[in-house]
Amino acid sequence: MHSFSQLFFLVTLLTTLATAAPHQKKNLAKRSFHVPLSVRNEKFERNGAAAMARAMGKYNMGPYARNRNGVPDMVTGAMTVSEDIQRPNMTINAAGGGDGKTQAVPANQGAEFLSAVMIGGQMMTMDFDTGSSDLWVFSSEQPKQQTNQHTVYTPTKSQSFNRMQGASWKIAYGDGSGAQGFVGTDEVNIGGATVTNQAVEVATSVAASFTKDTMNGGLVGLAFSNLNTVKPNPQKTFFDNAMDNLDMPVFAANLKNDNTGTYQFGNVDSSQFQGDLAFTDVDSSSGFWQIKSTKFAVNGKVTQNPKAAPAIADTGTSLLLVDDNVASAYYGNVKGAKVNNQAGGFTYPCNADLPDFSVAMGDDYMATVPGDQITFAQVDRNTCFGGVQSNMGAGIQIYGDTMFKTQYIVFNGQNKSLGMAPKVGQPPAMKV
Ligand SMILES: *[C@@H]1O[C@H](CO)[C@@H](O)[C@H](O)[C@H]1NC(C)=O
Numbered sequence: 001m002h003s004f005s006q007l008f009f010l011v012t013l014l015t016t017l018a019t020a021a022p023h024q025k026k027n028l029a030k031r032s033f034h035v036p037l038s039v040r041n042e043k044f045e046r047n048g049a050a051a052m053a054r055a056m057g058k059y060n061m062g063p064y065a066r067n068r069n070g071v072p073d074m075v076t077g078a079m080t081v082s083e084d085i086q087r088p089n090m091t092i093n094a095a096g097g098g099d100g101k102t103q104a105v106p107a108n109q110g111a112e113f114l115s116a117v118m119i120g121g122q123m124m125t126m127d128f129d130t131g132s133s134d135l136w137v138f139s140s141e142q143p144k145q146q147t148n149q150h151t152v153y154t155p156t157k158s159q160s161f162n163r164m165q166g167a168s169w170k171i172a173y174g175d176g177s178g179a180q181g182f183v184g185t186d187e188v189n190i191g192g193a194t195v196t197n198q199a200v201e202v203a204t205s206v207a208a209s210f211t212k213d214t215m216n217g218g219l220v221g222l223a224f225s226n227l228n229t230v231k232p233n234p235q236k237t238f239f240d241n242a243m244d245n246l247d248m249p250v251f252a253a254n255l256k257n258d259n260t261g262t263y264q265f266g267n268v269d270s271s272q273f274q275g276d277l278a279f280t281d282v283d284s285s286s287g288f289w290q291i292k293s294t295k296f297a298v299n300g301k302v303t304q305n306p307k308a309a310p311a312i313a314d315t316g317t318s319l320l321l322v323d324d325n326v327a328s329a330y331y332g333n334v335k336g337a338k339v340n341n342q343a344g345g346f347t348y349p350c351n352a353d354l355p356d357f358s359v360a361m362g363d364d365y366m367a368t369v370p371g372d373q374i375t376f377a378q379v380d381r382n383t384c385f386g387g388v389q390s391n392m393g394a395g396i397q398i399y400g401d402t403m404f405k406t407q408y409i410v411f412n413g414q415n416k417s418l419g420m421a422p423k424v425g426q427p428p429a430m431k432v
């Protein structure tokens, strides 16, 4: 069924790798480069509850929020949605009710975009994640049952790998999943540009949720380096290392609905978006690409939301997670919408008429997701799971792929800003 896109991916991949010879010059000439095609992982059925759980786990929120003892308030099975939150004009489903299928909640199922990365001459397919800062890979150092069906990086087969003595890394998610291992440096080549001494975090153990995701060979973290988990000395991200040698200190995420997409480093492609990019300041103190988002709109009708939590731009999250009052306000306009505990979030009849939804990104720009692009997954024959969901009071809004698919987003690492514009084919930018 997806043979064309897969073939195209393969051809493009081979072309990239052919031009990306491992023994190229050690110094990067000032340049820009394209990662020609990222492909959405289609091996997994889209699963709203799983996508929700994955985000909640990543950010230790919702049922995974840490209680005072630092222990996740984890509830096994379906998500619990607090019922004392005001959800105006909505039906709230009692726990255990609902019309969705009961879903197990593995942490790592859901749509993601993967791209080709060469490490020490070995090709890996990896997830570019602007919501984390570690570059870690599946490796030959893990137990075989974890790496079944995965492409692994074998440090001993790399001429350029150097072990970093005493260094280790560990990422623990609130849902109990995580990954850990040792660290070395190697040549990392993305789209033809090489960083010679990139810290590569070699997994010795990963949680089952990662193992199940057989197409994913690891993560390329593109948040700020202060979130890097390497001990004793945190390491720089690929982008931080490459930035000074790029034409422009930027990378751009251009994720598309049709399962294709592009990351571009060092330049922007103005043929891909409408008008000029609108830039807004990023607060990087949290380590994330964090911006203000104190307005939202439903069908163009703007609501001021001065107490809104800050928002982060995260390509590694499938959904658009907004403050609970925002999600409730949106679904208050969708006939039949409700919090469906079994499905793990807001659902509605698939034939519902969905209004457009816009979120502010900084003071002067609003990103619009048209109504017909809101749905993330179908839960059963008549029930759909929204790509817009509540952050369950987490204190941070997470703008993931539901938003990215409609917007061209530029990450500027030098002046720490985000540049945004609607993609070609999307509704024009809202005047605010
Ligand atoms: C950051 O740099 C971009 C150019 O890449 C520029 O257009 C933008 O105005 C700058 N933004 C800020 C907040 O300084």
Ligand SMILES: *[C@@H]1O[C@H](CO)[C@@H](O)[C@H](O)[C@H]1NC(C)=O
Pocket (backbone or CB within 6 Å): 088, 089, 328, 329, 330, 332, 333
């Ligand atoms: C809910 O209904 C009340 C009264 O019918 C209305 O004033 C309010 O604006 C509605 N809220 C939302 C979020 O639609």
